Structures are given as structure tokens and as C-alpha cells.
Amino acid sequence: MKSHLKIESRQLNILFDSLKDLGYTIVGPTVREGSIVYDNIDSASGLPVGWTDEQSAAAYKLKRRGDNSYFGYNLSPYSWKRFLFPPRVKLFSAAKKGKSFKINSDSGNASVPIMSLPNYAFIGVRPCEIQAIKIQDKVFNNWQYIDTVYKNRKEKVFIVAVNCTQAGGTCFCVSMNSGPKADNGFDIALTEVIDKGGHYFIVEAGSEKGNELMSKIPHTVAGQSEIENANRLVQTTARQMNKSMDTKDIKELLYANLESRHWDDVATRCLTCANCTMVCPTCFCTTVEDVTDLTGENAERWKRWDSCFTMDFARVFGGNFRSSSRARYRQWMTHKLASWIDQFGTSGCVGCGRCITWCPVGIDITEEIEKIKEKGGKGEYFNHKDTKVTKEIKKD
Amino acid sequence: MNSNVGIDSMFPLPAQIRKVVWETEDTFTLLLEPDNGGSDFHFSPGQFNMLYAFGIGESAISISSDPSNKDNIAHTIHRVGSVTSVFSQLEKGDVIGLRGPFGNGWPVEKAKGKDVCIVTGGIGLAPLRPVLYSIFNNRKEYGKIFLLYGARSPLDLLYRVELEKWGKMKDVTVQVIVDRCDTSWKGHIGVVTKLFSYIKLNTANTIAMICGPEIMMKFTIQELSQRGVPPEQIYISMERNMKCGIGLCGHCQCGPKFVCKDGPVFALPQISQFLEKKEI
Numbered sequence: 001m002k003s004h005l006k007i008e009s010r011q012l013n014i015l016f017d018s019l020k021d022l023g024y025t026i027v028g029p030t031v032r033e034g035s036i037v038y039d040n041i042d043s044a045s046g047l048p049v050g051w052t053d054e055q056s057a058a059a060y061k062l063k064r065r066g067d068n069s070y071f072g073y074n075l076s077p078y079s080w081k082r083f084l085f086p087p088r089v090k091l092f093s094a095a096k097k098g099k100s101f102k103i104n105s106d107s108g109n110a111s112v113p114i115m116s117l118p119n120y121a122f123i124g125v126r127p128c129e130i131q132a133i134k135i136q137d138k139v140f141n142n143w144q145y146i147d148t149v150y151k152n153r154k155e156k157v158f159i160v161a162v163n164c165t166q167a168g169g170t171c172f173c174v175s176m177n178s179g180p181k182a183d184n185g186f187d188i189a190l191t192e193v194i195d196k197g198g199h200y201f202i203v204e205a206g207s208e209k210g211n212e213l214m215s216k217i218p219h220t221v222a223g224q225s226e227i228e229n230a231n232r233l234v235q236t237t238a239r240q241m242n243k244s245m246d247t248k249d250i251k252e253l254l255y256a257n258l259e260s261r262h263w264d265d266v267a268t269r270c271l272t273c274a275n276c277t278m279v280c281p282t283c284f285c286t287t288v289e290d291v292t293d294l295t296g297e298n299a300e301r302w303k304r305w306d307s308c309f310t311m312d313f314a315r316v317f318g319g320n321f322r323s324s325s326r327a328r329y330r331q332w333m334t335h336k337l338a339s340w341i342d343q344f345g346t347s348g349c350v351g352c353g354r355c356i357t358w359c360p361v362g363i364d365i366t367e368e369i370e371k372i373k374e375k376g377g378k379g380e381y382f383n384h385k386d387t388k389v390t391k392e393i394k395k396d
Numbered sequence: 397m398n399s400n401v402g403i404d405s406m407f408p409l410p411a412q413i414r415k416v417v418w419e420t421e422d423t424f425t426l427l428l429e430p431d432n433g434g435s436d437f438h439f440s441p442g443q444f445n446m447l448y449a450f451g452i453g454e455s456a457i458s459i460s461s462d463p464s465n466k467d468n469i470a471h472t473i474h475r476v477g478s479v480t481s482v483f484s485q486l487e488k489g490d491v492i493g494l495r496g497p498f499g500n501g502w503p504v505e506k507a508k509g510k511d512v513c514i515v516t517g518g519i520g521l522a523p524l525r526p527v528l529y530s531i532f533n534n535r536k537e538y539g540k541i542f543l544l545y546g547a548r549s550p551l552d553l554l555y556r557v558e559l560e561k562w563g564k565m566k567d568v569t570v571q572v573i574v575d576r577c578d579t580s581w582k583g584h585i586g587v588v589t590k591l592f593s594y595i596k597l598n599t600a601n602t603i604a605m606i607c608g609p610e611i612m613m614k615f616t617i618q619e620l621s622q623r624g625v626p627p628e629q630i631y632i633s634m635e636r637n638m639k640c641g642i643g644l645c646g647h648c649q650c651g652p653k654f655v656c657k658d659g660p661v662f663a664l665p666q667i668s669q670f671l672e673k674k675e676i
Contacts, residue, residue, distance in 0.1 A: 091406050094450065100410045100431075100491040101450055144657055145405055145642035255651075258673045285646030288406075288639050292451030299451035301406065306645070313647060314637050317476040318609070321636065327675035335649065342652035 004230075005214060006222040007190075009199040012044040012070065015160070016123075018216040024121035024158055027083055029076055034062060038078040038122075047124070048073055055353065056169040057362030068199065071124055071192050074168030075352055079281035080129055081136060083120055084153045091288070091301040101299070121158035128171075128350040130161055130185040131178035132281035138344040139284045149303075158209060161186035165193075165233040167240035170353030172366055175245040178350040180237040188213060191230035202230040243353065245366045246373075247337075250347075253373060254338035258330065262375045266368055267326035269361050274307035276355035276363075277332065282348045283307070308332050333365065405642045408448040408493025413486055414468055419554045422475045423519060424484060425460065427468040430494050436466040440501030441526030442633060442661045446641050447471060448493025449482040456638040456656075458523035459497060464533060469494075472522035472554065498641035499660045502527045503631055507603040511539040513595075513625075515616045517546045517588055517608025521554050523633055523660075524607055528562065541568045542595050546588030546612070549574050550581045569595055588612060589619045599624040605661075607633040614671070617664060627664040634660050634667070650676055 007015070019026055028041045031048045041047065047070045054061045055074060065072045094101045125133075137154065140147035164173075164180035173179030182189050187210035190201040202222050205211045222230075277283040287306035292299045306313060308331050314321035322328045340348035349365070356364045411428040418424045426447075430437045444458045455477070461470030475484040483492065504527055512531060514524050531538050543562065547553045553572065563570035571591040573584035584590065588608070604620050606613050613632050620630055636648035636655040643657035651670030653659060659667075670676045 094493075096450065099489065100412075101493070102410075103407050140644065142643045142654075142657070145644060147644050255669065258670075258676070284644070286639065287645065287647070288454070290448075290451055290453045296451060303406075303645075306639075306647070308646070312637075316635055316637050317474065322675050324675060331649075331676075339649070339652035343654070 003204075004222040004227045005203040005205075005219045006226060007201045007203055007217060007219050009068075009070070009192075009201065011218050012201070014217050015213070016041075016043050018213055019121040019123075019158065021216070022121075022158075022213070023119055025118050026121050026123060028123035029071075029073065031062065035060065036062070036073050036076045038076055038080065038082065038124075041123075044070060047071070052166075054169060055357045057356050057364050058359055059362075060357050067194055069192060069194055071162045071190075072166070074164070074166065074171065075126060075128075075354060075357075077279050077354065077358055079279065079352075079354070080122055080125060080133060081281055081284075083118075083122070084133065084157065085136060085140070085147075085150050085284065088302055088304045089149050091303050094299045094301075096297045096299075117152055117156070119156050120153070121160065123160040123162075125159050125161045125182075125186065126164060126352070127161065127179035127182035128173045128176070128352045129281055130159065130182050131173075131176070131350040132352070133159075134185055135282045135344065135346055135348060135350070136284060138346065139282070158213075159186045159188075161189035161206075163189060163191040163230075163234050164237045165191065167237045167242070168353060168357075170243060170356040170364075171241055171351065172243040172245055172353060173351040174238050174241050175243075175247060175366075176347065176349055176351030180241075181234045186210070191234065193226065193229050193233065195229060197226065197229070200226070202227060243356075243364075243366050245349075245351065245369060247347065250369070251338040251341050253369075254334045257372050257376060258334065260372050260376055262368070262372045263326040263330045265371070265375075266329045266363065267324065269363055270325050270329045271361060272309040272311075272325045272328055273360060274309040275358045275360060277307040277309060278305065279354040279358045280336075281350060281352060281354070282336075285313070308335070333368065336365075337369065405495065406640065408446070408454075408495045410491045411447075411469075411494035413488055413490045413492065415488055416486065419472060420552050423472060423552075423554065424475070425470050425472045426483060426486070426492075427461070427470050428492070428494060429467055430469060437469055437497075438466070439463055439469070439497040439526075441504055441530055442501035442523055443497035443499050444523070444641075444660065445469075445471065445494050445496030446498065446638070447473075447479075447483065448495070449479045450493065452482050453479045454493075454639075455479040455483075456498075456641065458633075458660075460522040460525045462529035462533070463526050464529070470525075472519060472525075474519045496641065498656055500658070502605050502633070502661050503603060503663075504530050507531075508534075508537045509539070511542070511598055511602040513542040513544070513597060513602050513604045513620075515544045515588060515591075515604065515606045515608070515620075517612040518548065518552070519554070520607035520609075520612075520633070521545055524605060525555065525558075527605060532562075532565075539567070539601065540598075541565075542597070543568070543570045544573075544588055544591040544595070545571070546573045546575070546591075546608070548576065550577050550583075571595065587615070589615050592619050592623065597623060597625065600626075602629060604630045605633075606631065610634075610671075617668075617671075627668065630664040631661055632664065632667070632671075634662065636660075 140150040336348040411430040415427040639645040643654040648655040
């Protein structure tokens with residue numbers, strides 16, 4: 001059994017300093033412009049001390065908690081994919097050489113991307129976010145090709161997980177088996193406890209790197225009652241969770257309902273704004289942009305996040321495979337909850353609820369799946385006959 | 397497949413244009429000599445390359461040449477967008493970028509000992525030409541060959557000289573049909589499925605390979621199925637928007653399949669559940 005350690009909250013800065021000593025650039029939650037984002041922070045005072053967030057469909061608000069908790073909020077609109085799978089990556093630059101061209105990378109080695117490789121320590125990774133990282137590990141290594149930009153960053157990262165001691169209004173990690181407590185996938189995991197006994201963290205090390213870090217931070221072995229306090233908080237969080245999703249046979253359900261009339265219903269609300277895909281910690285679609293300088297002699301290729309909700313996403317000569325918003329919402333949800341399982345052996349959803357909070361019209365993936373189950377049947381749109389083609393065939 | 401292939405798969409290599417052949421008013425073939433670091437460029441019939449116009453962008457183009465010819469890698473290109481328009485202005489000696497080959501291929505091995513029925517529409521003939529070359533290079537290994545080919549008009553027919561040549565070969569049936577024409581056209585008029593009434597398939601022993609617009613493939617599948625060709629003997633090649641070619645960008649998904657790496661060629665049972673649905 002893993003041993004549980006205890007750090008006093010006032011020692012939290014030593015964790016920051018120790019990580020810095022080990023050469024890590026620390027990224028963690030911090031308050032900015034009315035929300036909690038993930039960015040470079042220097043010390044524990046950069047954390048959202050005393051803040052929490054209220055989340056519901058299409059609503060997010062920061063609020064004072066009335067205590068000095070460091071991790072008393074639920075989830076940031078940001079996710080760690082921003083750092084492991086950056087929104088924009090320069091793949092290469094190229095220069096014309098006579099009629100030909102040459103690909104350049106600063107390292108002179110094509111397999112090493114041009115971007116400098118940061119040595120990140122993530123502080124405050126929620127259990128559902130650890131699950132998201134595990135999912136992206138599979139996405140970016142499809143057994144034929146590897147996204148080396150992701151791989152190189154992931155290999156170096158140090159993960160400080162923080163278990164959840166309250167449930168957000170849109171959370172459903174219990175259904176997705178991804179929280180509120182992380183069992184593995186971290187270097188160390190903290191559970192923050194504030195009670196009569198004080199303000200402290202129960203710590204579990206999950207790797208050699210984690211053990212090494214803990215040897216630098218003053219700690220004690222946690223007492224049984226302290227461990228139980230921490231466990232109780234996590235259990236309460238699980239019970240608090242209002243939302244749930246029935247994942248039994250969900251792939252079969254969605255594959256059987258590709259023509260459900262409910263897609264028509266979602267389409268009347270969905271703005272195809274792509275917010276859900278931007279905040280989703282597992283969405284991985286990208287596009288490439290090729291550009292030149294003014295002389296036309298130097299070119300670059302950039303990879304950037306894309307979304308299956310954009311109009312151009314499925315465009316080919318002669319049209320767009322998914323021009324209607326119902327087809328695009330169906331693609332997103334069916335991919336996330338069903339075809340992802342065929343592709344990567346896991347659901348693409350971790351139950352973080354970001355897509356619900358940040359949907360401007362409050363579309364709730366847990367409610368939509370229930371309605372698909374209730375309604376079934378074929379939608380109007382999908383009953384529509386391909387009259388033009390049928391006529392052409394008949395003509396012969 | 398090489399599981400160590402990383403982001404360098406996104407780096408195009410220079411490829412010199414050896415020849416430009418205009419097939420129709422808006423479709424041309426570039427014969428390319430890839431700078432493959434001295435090693436031969438190997439591909440299977442049905443695979444595609446990502447061709448790069450310097451600073452403009454890329455286009456996924458099927459390889460349309462004989463796989464045994466390692467020096468002239470042919471790409472038949474329909475001029476439709478910014479990248480293909482740039483390609484259409486190039487001449488012998490110009491250089492473009494090439495990365496690939498990507499995707500799987502047609503079942504040329506599985507088709508050995510069998511009849512092969514190829515049904516294509518428009519530029520869909522291009523990715524099947526390497527199949528025909530492979531068959532003709534090993535002619536004894538295959539049974540009867542049927543090529544059913546539909547085009548918009550007589551002027552849109554690709555590889556006209558070769559079509560005539562293939563049509564005269566023993567045990568090869570070439571049937572061509574056009575959507576519209578003037579009175580000078582003496583051939584068939586209509587959709588490609590009409591051509592099935594002019595051939596006799598030994599359905600149990602036939603491998604069918606289809607490439608064309610999705611709607612044309614749908615009706616061809618119906619026709620083949622009605623005639624008794626089992627679904628596992630029917631193969632199609634799909635087209636989707638592709639940005640990476642290596643299953644990472646997500647654009648080419650059709651149901652659970654990444655068309656770029658799981659396809660573009662699929663046996664019908666692999667994909668039929670999704671193919672039938674609109675806007676998948």
C-alpha cells in the first residue's frame with residue numbers, strides 16, 4: 001500500500017521551490033480576467049487562494065470562499081492540452097533554393113520540432129484531467145504514427161495532481177470513472193484538507209520522481225484520522241455530483257441512432273461555435289496553415305487546433321460532408337462517446353463538464369444522450385429522399 | 397507500418413516534375429521524381445501522396461502510375477482549388493513537395509486467381525490505374541478483367557489511348573459511358589451502373605474495386621449486391637478532407653475510421669454501416 005504523507009499548507013511554497021530547483025517551469029491555476037486559467041506561476045501565492053467557481057450550463061462565475069484554500073475551485077476553462085498539445089505549433093520552415101526548396105529546423109534534425117522543449121511541472125491537475133492526458137497519450141500514438149511534439153513534452157512533464165474536495169455544477173466524472181480521486185498517472189497527488197486540525201495536504205507519491213521531490217519537502221507520515229478526513233472529502237464530492245451519464249452500451253446506442261430525430265432538435269440550439277471542442281481536454285483535431293513571407297522565398301507550416309464544428313472541416317471538392325449543424329454535432333458527440341472507443345479503446349469523455357459550462361446556449365451532453373435514448377427514430381432530415389439522384393438513375 | 401514515424405511525416409521532400417501530361421481540359425498528370433535520399437520510392441496501388449505547393453498548401457493525390465516504375469511517380473490531378481491551380485501552371489523541371497505514400501491499398505494480392513471488376517467515375521480511375529498495371533504485369537495470375545468507367549462527357553475521359561489499348565487485350569472488357577455528349581459520341585450515355593447490363597460477372601469469383609463520387613459508389617454497391625457479389629468482395633476507395641495523412645488531424649474520419657490510415661480503401665463490411673448515412 002502506498003504510504004500517505006502530510007504537508008502543512010505553509011510548506012506549499014517549498015514544493016514550488018523544489019520543483020524550480022529541479023529545473024521545472026511551473027504551470028498552475030491562477031485568477032485572471034474573471035476566471036481561473038493555467039499559466040506560469042512562481043509561488044503558492046499565485047494560486048487562486050480563497051476563490052471558488054460556480055458552474056452550470058452556460059454559466060461560470062468566480063466567488064470568494066471565505067477560507068484560504070489553494071485548490072477550492074472546480075475546473076478551469078483551460079486544460080493541460082494547451083501545454084502538451086499547444087494550440088499553434090510551427091512544424092517547419094522552408095527556403096527556396098533555385099527551383100527546389102530546403103526544409104529547415106533549428107536543430108538541424110528533422111525529427112526534433114523547431115519549438116523549444118519546455119520542462120513543465122503542472123500543479124493542480126484534476127483526476128479527470130489525468131484521465132484526459134491518458135486518453136491523449138493513445139490519440140497521439142496511433143501505433144502507426146506518433147505526434148512527437150506531444151510525446152516529447154509528455155515524457156518530461158511532472159504532474160502534481162489535486163484530488164477534488166467539492167463537485168462542480170457540471171461535473172460527472174463518477175460516471176466516466178475518472179474521479180474525483182486519482183489512483184495513478186501522477187508524480188504526486190494532493191488532497192487539500194481544511195478543518196479543526198488545521199490546513200494541510202495529504203500526499204501520495206505516484207512515481208520515483210514524486211518520491212524524489214517529497215524527499216526535499218518537509219513532511220510527516222499522515223495519521224489515520226487525517227487520511228480518513230481526506231478520503232471523506234473525496235467521497236462527499238462523489239456524492240455531491242448532480243450530473244451523471246449512463247455509459248452502458250453507449251457506443252451501440254449512438255451507432256444505432258445516427259439518424260435519430262433528436263439531432264434535428266440539437267441543431268435548433270447548437271450555434272456550431274466550436275467552444276465545446278476548444279475547452280474539451282481530449283479533442284485533438286488540427287489543421288495546417290502554410291504561409292510565406294512577402295518575398296515568397298521563405299515558407300512555414302503551422303499546425304493549429306481545429307474543430308469538427310467549423311464549416312471547412314469536412315470540405316472536399318464539390319462540397320462539405322457535414323454542411324448541416326446536426327451532422328456536425330452528431331459527429332462531435334458520436335466521436336467523443338462512441339467511435340472513440342473503436343479508435344482508441346476508451347471513451348473520449350472524462351466527465352469534466354467543460355462543454356456544458358462553456359456552451360453559450362447550455363447544451364448538456366448528459367441530457368442530450370438521455371433524449372437520444374428516449375426518442376430514437378429517424379429525424380425529418382434523415383427521412384428526406386435523395387430525390388435528385390433517384391431521378392437520374394430512373395432516367396436510364 | 398513503422399511505429400516510429402514521428403512529426404517528420406509532415407515534412408515534404410522535393411520532387412522534380414519530369415513530365416506534365418494534360419489528360420483533359422482541367423485534369424493533368426504530373427510525373428514526379430521524388431528526392432528519396434537515393435532509395436527507391438515504393439508504393440502499393442491505391443496509396444496516395446500529399447503534394448505540396450511551396451508556401452500555398454497541400455493536396456492529397458492518389459498515385460496513378462505503375463508501381464514497378466520507381467522513377468516516374470504519376471499523380472493525376474483535377475484543377476479545382478488553390479493548390480491544384482498552382483500545380484496546373486508548372487512545367488517540366490519545376491519542383492514541388494511530396495510526402496508519402498500514405499494509406500493502405502487495393503487488394504491486388506487477394507484478387508489473384510479471381511476476376512476483377514473495376515468500376516470508376518471521373519477521376520476515380522486514377523487510383524485504379526496502378527491496379528490495372530499490376531494485373532497486366534502478372535496477367536496469368538488473374539482471371540477476366542472488367543473496367544466500367546463513367547465520365548461527365550467524352551472530353552472528360554482520362555487515359556484515352558490506354559483505354560483503347562486495354563480494351564483490345566484478351567479477357568479484358570472496357571466499357572465507357574458518359575453523362576452528356578453531342579452526336580459525335582457513338583458510345584453509351586447515362587450513369588456507370590447502366591454498364592452492368594453489358595457484362596456477365598462470375599459473381600462468386602469476382603473482386604470488385606470501386607472509386608468515384610460517393611453517390612456513384614453507393615449505387616454501384618447496390619448493383620453489385622443485387623447481382624450477387626458478396627460484400628466482402630467489394631472494395632471502395634473513399635475521399636475525405638485530409639490535413640496530415642497519418643491519422644492525427646482528425647479531418648478524414650468516417651465513423652470510427654480514419655480514411656487516411658485505415659483506408660482509403662475499405663472492404664465494404666468495414667464501412668457499410670456508416671456509408672449508408674447522410675453527412676457522416
